[in-house]
Amino acid sequence: xxxxxxLTGGYGDKKIVSDVSFHVEKGNVLGILGPNGSGKSTLMKxxxxxxxxxxxxxxxxxxxxxxxxxxxxxxxxxxxxQLHAHAFEHTVRETVSLGRYPHQSGWFASWSEEDxxxxxxxxxxxxxxxxxxxxIDRMSGGEQQRVFVAQALAQNASILLLDExxxxxxxNHQKELLDTIKKQAIEKELTVVSIFHDINLAxxxxxxxxLLDGGHIKRMGEPHEVVREQDIEAxxxxxxxxxxxxELPKPQITLLPGVNRxxxxxxxxxxxxxxxxxxxxxxSPIPLKTVSSAVINAGAGWYRTFMNxxxxxTYECDDSTRxxxxxxxxxxxxxxxxxxxxxAVRTEDVIIKEYQGPFGSVVIAVTAGVGNAVxxxxxxxxxxxxxxxxxxxxxNGELSDEAFIxxxxxxxxxxxxALHHEGVLDPLTDTIATGTSTDxxxxxxxxxxxxxPYAGPITxxxxxxGAGVFECTVEAIQLYREAKKR
Amino acid sequence: xxxxxxxxxxxxxxxxxxVLLGVLVGTVSISPEVLWNRSADQSAANILWxxxxxxxxxxxxxxxxxxxxxxxxxxxxxxxxxxPYTLGVSSGASVGAVMTLFFSISVPFLGIFTxxxxxxxxxxxxxxxxxxxxxxxxxxxxxETVILTGIIFSSFLGSVISLMIALTGExxxxxxxxxxxxxxxxxxxxxxMALPFFLVGSFVLWLNRRxxxxxxxxxxxxxxxxxxxxxxxxxxxxxxxxxxxxxxxxSGTIGFVGLVVPHMVRLLWGADHRHVLPLSFxxxxxxxxxxxxxxxxxxxxxxxxxxxxxxxxxxxVFAFIFFRQRKGGG
Numbered sequence: 001x002x003x004x005x006x007l008t009g010g011y012g013d014k015k016i017v018s019d020v021s022f023h024v025e026k027g028n029v030l031g032i033l034g035p036n037g038s039g040k041s042t043l044m045k046x047x048x049x050x051x052x053x054x055x056x057x058x059x060x061x062x063x064x065x066x067x068x069x070x071x072x073x074x075x076x077x078x079x080x081x082q083l084h085a086h087a088f089e090h091t092v093r094e095t096v097s098l099g100r101y102p103h104q105s106g107w108f109a110s111w112s113e114e115d116x117x118x119x120x121x122x123x124x125x126x127x128x129x130x131x132x133x134x135x136i137d138r139m140s141g142g143e144q145q146r147v148f149v150a151q152a153l154a155q156n157a158s159i160l161l162l163d164e165x166x167x168x169x170x171x172n173h174q175k176e177l178l179d180t181i182k183k184q185a186i187e188k189e190l191t192v193v194s195i196f197h198d199i200n201l202a203x204x205x206x207x208x209x210x211l212l213d214g215g216h217i218k219r220m221g222e223p224h225e226v227v228r229e230q231d232i233e234a235x236x237x238x239x240x241x242x243x244x245x246x247e248l249p250k251p252q253i254t255l256l257p258g259v260n261r262x263x264x265x266x267x268x269x270x271x272x273x274x275x276x277x278x279x280x281x282x283x284s285p286i287p288l289k290t291v292s293s294a295v296i297n298a299g300a301g302w303y304r305t306f307m308n309x310x311x312x313x314t315y316e317c318d319d320s321t322r323x324x325x326x327x328x329x330x331x332x333x334x335x336x337x338x339x340x341x342x343x344a345v346r347t348e349d350v351i352i353k354e355y356q357g358p359f360g361s362v363v364i365a366v367t368a369g370v371g372n373a374v375x376x377x378x379x380x381x382x383x384x385x386x387x388x389x390x391x392x393x394x395x396n397g398e399l400s401d402e403a404f405i406x407x408x409x410x411x412x413x414x415x416x417x418a419l420h421h422e423g424v425l426d427p428l429t430d431t432i433a434t435g436t437s438t439d440x441x442x443x444x445x446x447x448x449x450x451x452x453p454y455a456g457p458i459t460x461x462x463x464x465x466g467a468g469v470f471e472c473t474v475e476a477i478q479l480y481r482e483a484k485k486r
Numbered sequence: 487x488x489x490x491x492x493x494x495x496x497x498x499x500x501x502x503x504x505v506l507l508g509v510l511v512g513t514v515s516i517s518p519e520v521l522w523n524r525s526a527d528q529s530a531a532n533i534l535w536x537x538x539x540x541x542x543x544x545x546x547x548x549x550x551x552x553x554x555x556x557x558x559x560x561x562x563x564x565x566x567x568x569x570p571y572t573l574g575v576s577s578g579a580s581v582g583a584v585m586t587l588f589f590s591i592s593v594p595f596l597g598i599f600t601x602x603x604x605x606x607x608x609x610x611x612x613x614x615x616x617x618x619x620x621x622x623x624x625x626x627x628x629x630e631t632v633i634l635t636g637i638i639f640s641s642f643l644g645s646v647i648s649l650m651i652a653l654t655g656e657x658x659x660x661x662x663x664x665x666x667x668x669x670x671x672x673x674x675x676x677x678x679m680a681l682p683f684f685l686v687g688s689f690v691l692w693l694n695r696r697x698x699x700x701x702x703x704x705x706x707x708x709x710x711x712x713x714x715x716x717x718x719x720x721x722x723x724x725x726x727x728x729x730x731x732x733x734x735x736x737s738g739t740i741g742f743v744g745l746v747v748p749h750m751v752r753l754l755w756g757a758d759h760r761h762v763l764p765l766s767f768x769x770x771x772x773x774x775x776x777x778x779x780x781x782x783x784x785x786x787x788x789x790x791x792x793x794x795x796x797x798x799x800x801x802x803v804f805a806f807i808f809f810r811q812r813k814g815g816g
């Protein structure tokens with residue numbers, strides 16, 4: 001266990017780190033974050049004892065480090081520094097073996113089995129055993145970094161201080177290395193303190209984070225308490241945006257570049273939509289922020305091409321996503337830049353309308369097939385057949401995340417109302433249907449113009465979406481029924 | 487048989503061969519039989535045991551000391567060009583020795599050890615001064631900075647010696663011959679005088695073999711690995727200075743041995759100081775014995791100063807290492 005109390009120090013009279021206190025329990029990883037010059041490395045040197053502290057204490061297992069001899073301390077605490085310069089050629093094994101120095105004593109200090117086992121294990125953990133006899137000068141920066149981590153691990157210390165362990169590593173090795181360290185921390189109950197440049201990596205791997213600013217602790221706590229837009233922006237003086245990790249409950253941040261080619265002013269109009277027997281297509285000159293439940297590129301993202309493709313009633317494919325991607329590419333579009341939906345409805349029967357509001361305008365496009373209409377309240381325990389109402393809502397405006405979600409809700413409510421208005425029945429229950437079994441919805445916005453924080457029916461945007469989706473869906477259902485009669 | 491065992495066997499054979507050649511070859515050729523049978527040829531036995539053997543042993547000890555000191559200085563400074571000669575430490579030791587002779591200094595307790603002890607003090611003072619000045623010039627102590635500082639100190643100390651020689655007058659020839667480096671006509675008393683220092687100095691350095699390995703990665707890294715850097719650094723500096731001082735006091739300044747031998751050892755057997763130090767010791771001894779043999783036989787009956795031979799080999803090696811370091815981005 002490591003306990004730091006009121007640690008202050010620097011070079012000469014210049015105090016670079018002032019009054020830093022924290023403690024790290026066994027098995028925990030503490031990440032130190034901070035901009036260049038915030039005192040991260042100096043703090044590390046104060047903790048490792050290389051730099052004498054002006055005031056404050058560093059305690060290892062309850063004893064101040066000043067009472068340890070250099071060797072005793074090295075048995076307790078291993079350090080991975082940032083830069084490694086070496087004038088002579090050493091093999092990987094020789095380098096890793098040096099990690100056993102504090103465990104050897106006496107004039108003749110022989111190499112014990114324990115030493116050998118620790119070196120071999122460290123090399124295996126870092127996956128460098130195959131380079132055992134290679135000279136480290138001949139290795140890439142990333143491989144060298146792994147050798148030095150192995151050296152630190154071979155020390156078998158219970159405290160590990162790491163200064164940017166992922167320096168020089170590609171993302172695969174970053175992950176491998178941090179996975180290993182994290183695993184070691186848990187299995188061997190190591191106490192790990194590590195400097196990170198990459199806030200997202202730190203958030204993912206650390207139990208606690210410490211944000212340094214000008215040598216002081218700006219914030220300390222669990223990642224969600226530290227990785228917050230306002231603090232990161234204040235300390236790093238950079239615009240960032242917070243977002244959740246897709247798999248882990250760890251917050252992530254994204255840089256917002258200062259240089260951004262300002263997107264040409266764009267206005268989506270109903271006339272820009274191309275309709276053919278194969279698909280309904282809208283191509284935007286700029287990427288639109290999109291949230292959808294499409295076949296391809298569903299979820300949130302930025303896309304320029306929007307396709308609602310006609311497929312035959314009998315279309316069946318195990319991997320419709322791949323088939324759809326191939327189709328998009330075959331039509332000369334980029335699958336990575338396209339949100340694609342499918343419908344068995346004739347695409348010529350699409351209803352596309354533009355609605356003006358005080359903030360700007362909304363374009364709505366609906367294709368409706370109600371052959372397999374479902375009353376969702378009675379949909380339990382029944383085999384569903386495919387049927388589709390595809391609703392597209394394009395908004396000339398700048399939407400918040402809430403507005404995107406509210407747009408979806410409003411559109412769904414309006415769609416159900418349209419089915420009710422048209423008296424579409426669920427054929428199995430003979431009750432009014434609320435939709436079909438596989439409806440899709442898409443909301444896309446230019447993110448230019450007026451900021452629209454909400455899109456419920458209380459707002460102008462919500463009102464337009466509600467009325468527009470209702471009107472378009474009603475008309476689409478009518479066209480669908482006429483087509484059926486033909 | 488592993489690589490390091492092989493290295494020791496090869497080195498010991500090299501040393502054995504050098505010793506044999508050193509005692510048997512010369513203006514008077516001596517048959518090997520004399521080695522174990524004194525009565526075979528009494529006058530040859532006299533030459534062998536009273537003239538050649540002390541000379542060979544002294545050459546061996548001086549070569550071993552300079553080589554192991556060079557290896558240690560290189561490791562400590564992370565500088566492949568460092569050696570007692572290039573760092574100016576030999577000049578410092580010379581000043582100490584010349585001063586002792588010039589002022590006829592005699593310290594009561596030391597007796598015959600006055601000369602080597604004064605040389606050692608000169609060596610240590612110079613080493614500390616060179617390192618201190620180099621650090622003032624350039625905190626990172628780049629290779630070139632250290633060597634340049636060594637040259638500056640060397641020239642300055644050289645002029646001090648010249649001044650003292652100029653003032654002595656009559657003993658001029660003797661001191662100059664000594665300055666160029668020679669192990670001739672010293673006899674067993676000189677071996678006795680320097681032996682304890684050679685042993686102690688080498689042992690102190692050997693004790694720090696693992697610390698030297700760690701310090702190659704920088705003092706901070708060594709500290710992280712558990713090395714008591716301050717203490718170990720001082721031990722290495724003192725050990726190296728003791729060896730240099732003792733060597734200079736008996737043989738004058740012999741250049742480049744401490745550069746060539748460790749370099750060859752590293753090239754052949756790797757940079758691990760656990761082996762570099764003892765192997766440099768053995769091969770340094772062998773090399774200087776051979777150099778001495780060449781020095782006294784090549785233009786026989788005239789004898790060349792041994793420093794001429796070592797510089798003749800050493801300077802090109804110095805140039806080669808320098809070239810390789812710069813080209814290799816080191």
